Amino acid sequence: MMNIKDERYDDSYYHIGKDFEDYPDAVIYIVWSRRGPGKTYSALRYPYNHGFKTMYMKRTNADVQTICEYAGDIDMDPSPWVPLNKDFGLNIKPRLLKEGLGAFYEADQDGNPVGPVVNYIASLNAVKRLKGMDFREAQWIIFDEFIPQAGEVVKKKEGEMLLDLYETINRDRRKRGRPGLKLMLFANAEEISTHITNALEVVDTMAEMQATGQNILYNEERGIFFHHITQADFPLQEVEMQDMARVMKGTAWAAKSYYGDFSNNDFSSIIKKSLKHYRCLYKLHYRRQNDAYIYISNKDSSYYMCSKPGNYILEYDLDRENQQKKFYIDHGIQLREACINDRFRFEKYSYYDLIINYTKFYDL
Numbered sequence: 001m002m003n004i005k006d007e008r009y010d011d012s013y014y015h016i017g018k019d020f021e022d023y024p025d026a027v028i029y030i031v032w033s034r035r036g037p038g039k040t041y042s043a044l045r046y047p048y049n050h051g052f053k054t055m056y057m058k059r060t061n062a063d064v065q066t067i068c069e070y071a072g073d074i075d076m077d078p079s080p081w082v083p084l085n086k087d088f089g090l091n092i093k094p095r096l097l098k099e100g101l102g103a104f105y106e107a108d109q110d111g112n113p114v115g116p117v118v119n120y121i122a123s124l125n126a127v128k129r130l131k132g133m134d135f136r137e138a139q140w141i142i143f144d145e146f147i148p149q150a151g152e153v154v155k156k157k158e159g160e161m162l163l164d165l166y167e168t169i170n171r172d173r174r175k176r177g178r179p180g181l182k183l184m185l186f187a188n189a190e191e192i193s194t195h196i197t198n199a200l201e202v203v204d205t206m207a208e209m210q211a212t213g214q215n216i217l218y219n220e221e222r223g224i225f226f227h228h229i230t231q232a233d234f235p236l237q238e239v240e241m242q243d244m245a246r247v248m249k250g251t252a253w254a255a256k257s258y259y260g261d262f263s264n265n266d267f268s269s270i271i272k273k274s275l276k277h278y279r280c281l282y283k284l285h286y287r288r289q290n291d292a293y294i295y296i297s298n299k300d301s302s303y304y305m306c307s308k309p310g311n312y313i314l315e316y317d318l319d320r321e322n323q324q325k326k327f328y329i330d331h332g333i334q335l336r337e338a339c340i341n342d343r344f345r346f347e348k349y350s351y352y353d354l355i356i357n358y359t360k361f362y363d364l
Helices: 018-021 039-050 061-069 082-090 124-131 157-176 194-200 203-212 254-257 321-340 350-354
Strands: 028-033 052-057 092-098 101-108 114-123 136-143 182-188 218-220 223-226 278-286 290-297 303-306 315-318 342-346
Touching: 018 039, 018 315, 018 321, 039 052, 039 082, 039 114, 039 136, 039 182, 039 223, 052 061, 061 101, 061 114, 061 124, 092 114, 101 124, 101 223, 114 124, 136 157, 157 194, 182 342, 194 203, 203 218, 203 223, 203 350, 278 321, 303 321, 315 321, 321 350, 342 350
Parallel strands: 028 182, 028 223, 052 114, 052 136, 136 182, 278 315, 303 342
Antiparallel strands: 092 101, 101 114, 218 223, 278 290, 290 303
16 A cells, blocks of 8 residues: 655656645746546545645535435545545545535544544535635645536636635735635636636647647746646656557547547637738727737738737727627627628737627626
8 A cells, every 4th residue: 555645756657746845936837737647646646645735626415415425326536535545544534514515534444534634625606605615725626626627617707706716815814924825726628618727827838838838837926826737747658658649649638538638629720820911890898907809801801810009990998898799790700600601810819709709798
């Protein structure tokens, strides 16, 4: 049986502890990959080793209830502590405290708590009910699978909900002279543009990392650490290259599942262009601090959207509800069709996403 304290960073698995120790000043750690390198495992093991509590988060109340109320009625125990219990001879079990909230404890053979809370488990959907509760002992929030699976229903405001919860707990910690709270975001590579990545305004950074093959980046100014776990970090083991990996080799599904790439996203329209022979049509102000400009070519009437200011004809403030609707009615459908017909190029992925998926951001 392994020793849970003997955590080495030179094996074939991912360790959040190494990123945390290498970049201790980061506030947010965003880690995405293929399935299997051990993101969740390491995020539970490191705090347990070092004796501090965390808040482990899932998206829905049903997720929390499923984990906390497992009674051996199915073969697969959904608790994230199962592999650590098996590897290290632990018996850490969950208990549901109220809707959307539970806790993990050291338990006896009957599953009854015999010690203090090891870590909390909470639902993002229960954030409003959690705000009045005392979680100042939690040093990390760990949001597992923060990028939703295809077809999963999510709330448009979940990015703001997560940040509000962070701020509530962090403020309580800071007032009591404790170090700031860390936010750990883990996901498999499904969709680069989500309500959380858009709220954090990190989509373009993640897209640029994939485009350039950069797997680690630390934005010191903002205190955000990015880690795209790739083959360069943890090569697929021989056993993982059998069966379905052989069947699906070269497909978009394989790129996502085995190499952690955002293969569901179209990056082909993202390029840098000279503005020679272009004239500026519109200025868009959105997300309070961002301005984007839409240009049209004098040669072929194609479009380009970028951050370089121009002598625009019309201006739209997309932080205002009426302006959101006016831009869409006046130009949104036409510009989206130009994008679909390959007559629109963009400096950043977030610009492409705004035009092609406008209704994802604004209610019309």
